[in-house]
Amino acid sequence: MKQRITLKEISKKLNVSISTVSKALSDSPEISDKTKEVIKAFAKEHNYKPNNIALSLKNQKTKNIGIIVPEIVHHFFSSIINGVERYATEKGYNVVVCLSDESFEKEVITAQMLANGSIDGFILSLAKETQEKQDFHHLNEVINQGMPIVMVDRVTDHVDSDKVIIDDTQGAFNAVNYLIEKGAKNIGLITMPDYLSVGRLRTQGYTAALENAGLPVNPDHILKLEALNGGQDEIKEFIEANNFDAVFGVTEYFAVTAMKVAQKLGMRIPEDFSVIGFTDGIISQCASPTLTTVSQHGEDIGRQAATMLINRLENEDKHIPYNTHILKTTLIHRESTK
Amino acid sequence: MKQRITLKEISKKLNVSISTVSKALSDSPEISDKTKEVIKAFAKEHNYKPNNIALSLKNQKTKNIGIIVPEIVHHFFSSIINGVERYATEKGYNVVVCLSDESFEKEVITAQMLANGSIDGFILSLAKETQEKQDFHHLNEVINQGMPIVMVDRVTDHVDSDKVIIDDTQGAFNAVNYLIEKGAKNIGLITMPDYLSVGRLRTQGYTAALENAGLPVNPDHILKLEALNGGQDEIKEFIEANNFDAVFGVTEYFAVTAMKVAQKLGMRIPEDFSVIGFTDGIISQCASPTLTTVSQHGEDIGRQAATMLINRLENEDKHIPYNTHILKTTLIHRESTK
DNA sequence: CTGAAAGCGCTTACAG
């Protein structure tokens, strides 16, 4: 178990100074070719690799970026992480992945912990609880300390930073509009509480599409669920109580659950009952029938966020104004719609 | 944009030495209470936080661990990461997540990069290509340099390290045995190539269950797919060509695909055709009908791996022998079986 | 062409 060799050790073995070794290995023109050769050969033989930590301390940058997500075991968030990881790796950065578990407190602790020097900046999607509380002091503090952050998907106007979002309202509008075009007259919405930015915006898109088509907006046709996983019973009641010919779910989980309930109630899909979900994940592809969805392009969001973050890190001198990047959604047609 | 304050700056402002500040903040008994008070108050006011990088360099440990997985957007692997993240956070460690993309080369580069000092040890699940090549020099090198690694799920005997696996053979045996108990006589297997450890072991479990029940083992009833996502056409042919009353898929993706094909062929599930998958993910829960599966307990695997890794890191002095932890699988009964 | 020194931000054994 030979520990990693250091410059100091090389310099001792070769009877030269540490500076000479350092310069030789970085191929400095200051050093004679002979000396370089000897040192390089020795370093190679002993598999010398510079210590990243020492470099970080010296350079005042770690080449690590962080990402804080509400959960990992989730198609959309893992897609974002995937996009971040790929771009970061291309650029020589490592990615530290942290969980907020939808908890305000955990988000605060994690943000502060990440701000203690182990990373150069981070990407984050707000925890549900944080959006509910509307308390963002931890993020503003971190930004004030000079650490850049990029918010993705679940964002807020109360933090001044780069952001990457999708056009939630437009995406929902397109989906509901498509249902209307295919003949639906009585469309239910299963959504999240308004304090969640994406829930609110998608609800707006739904409403706008109905109004645009001259259809009435009935509050009883809108179900707002607190629990992002679950709510089967509420969905069942909701569908039984109304005479929907279509339902739009703002998550694929909501949509698939609605579809299953409808199937159990003997409705044929898509003949009697059409369904569209938001988020184009594995659930949509594997459901029977397969689910038509509004694709959020999670990986693109992640890649875009990483691009903006790393760009800012590598141009600290230039004052880049904060920017909000809005990605378009795509409607993916599958079997759950006509 | 006030940058983070350092000990040096505090010492200058307060006209004391850096050592005094450092000791005061760590509440050393060497320092007078008065001095401590002043220093602590000042530090608090200026929101002093020690620089992690400097600590890492000093302590020769980073409190970071790595994890290299073949992919992230995958229920099983993201569950493992989840388990790792949770335990690591409890213990004050950060998790650096890296992707091998099932590529040998990317795995080698990533392992070497992680070995350059940014982390104290890492967890890894072998890339498909690495298992095919049977080349593990990069891992043995890293271990030789004194960096502990823990292998999970996709492991090999050619690397001496801690390992966490599930009882793949037994899990497959139980699943197939269950199908037999419920009356199946002609059971198909959709599996992975033998060079993938988990594919091989699950195939063994299938074979053992048939033999145990005195049923013939017919090689034509075993389909080995290279592509882990895809293979619809092969699965369709496979099912059409045989007269199965049940199929066991070694991934939930294989199982769900088989189920869909059978449904399209007009078979009723589970009356005419039963299906069991491996890996208890979201696909199984959302499929129609829901899929009976062998649960791999991904989060438990991750947690156990993190426990073993951190335990080894914090007991570097004691020589802990390498251990292979085998987790039991569970058969989760759902609608795709009688 | 080579090396001593300072410095990144911290801790800690040692002097005073």
Next chain:
DNA sequence: CTGAAAGCGCTTACAG
């Protein structure tokens, strides 16, 4: 009780 010095592993401006 306080502080100077050395050290973690590196880089780089400066001397020689």
